[in-house]
Amino acid sequence: MKVGIIGYGAMGAALRETLEEGGAKIVAALGREASLETAKAALPDDVTVTADFAAFAATRPDVMVECAGHEGLRQHGPRALAAGFDLVIASVGALADAPTEAALREAAAKGGRLVIPAGALAGLDALSAARRAGLDEVRYVSRKAPRAWRGTAAETMVDLDGVTAPTIFFEGTAREAALAFPQNANVVAAASLAGLGFDATQVALMADPTVTGNRHLLEARGAFGELSISVLARTLPANPKTSWLAPLSLARAVLNLHERVVV
Known part of the structure; x- marks a missing residue:
């Protein structure tokens, strides 16, 4: 399973470890120009690290995961969905902004699925x-x-x-x-x-x-x-x-997309 990650920081690093244990691989990371060198140093050489969304999408991941914060989700979420990619998001709070929620829902209605994990909360x-x-x-x-x-x-x-x-x-x-x-x-x-x-x-x-x-x-x-x-x-x-549960919940949501038995 190939994963593209939008924003690679502390959350992304914790997510990567769990994904790899589950048999998934990060193939691309999308970030701001100022953060690219840090991401490149943290990721294997065969991972595409870029600030260009088109180059990021060209790696054709099976799913994209957002760990970029509210502004990153507003900027990249709708076009990821519109391009047909399933998108699992960490910055769920961004949907409290009504225009952001509307843009994401509209893009998901025509393209990929918007997946909202529970994060650190149970029930x-x-x-x-x-x-x-x-x-x-x-x-x-x-x-x-x-x-x-x-x-x-x-x-x-x-x-x-x-x-x-x-x-x-x-x-x-x-x-x-x-x-x-x-x-x-x-x-x-x-x-x-x-x-x-x-x-x-x-x-x-x-x-x-x-x-x-x-x-x-x-x-x-x-x-x-x-x-x-x-x-x-x-x-x-x-x-x-x-919370540590937040990246674990993200990983669960990602891996479940390709499981044949889902709990």
Whole structure:
């Protein structure tokens, strides 16, 4: 199975290891000019590393995977889908921007499949199934160590250096959370798309000095009953904002595209 990766950083490196264990191979990487040398140094010589989408697509991967952030997905996602490639995305939070979501859905309707993995969050299969019967409420709570919120809007909402106990610094809709915290809230977007949507899904974000990883809590109720799922995920050593489960979930979604038995 040949994989083309859009954006090669900490997420891409973690994804590559799992893909190779599953029998897949990265054949091409698409990035910005400024990042090409770093990607070339990290990847085998037979991998095409380029800033040109046409050259990237010419390698004809079986699937493309996006790890480029919101802007990278907005720039390259629609044309990857329009060209007929299946696209598995990491930057799910970008879909909180209505024009971006519309562009991706329109391209997917005419071309390749847009595949949205669960990321670091469990239970999205149950949430999506429960939606068929009707959902009354979906709530997501994120607890991360103060250092995981550095470099984000949280720095203007709470004194990260002074947090000594679990502290909620944001409460609002999933759309607001995903747009305000693009590096931290991709799971918020995934839960929204599986459940009640961006504007009806409620979110609380917390800085918690007591957690040893990233804690995700998903709660829902509706005609099906009630759901409550908690995940404590270890973080990527190179990026505490991202859970190790995120690249593992991406790899699962990629590899499942070619499996004959899918669980």
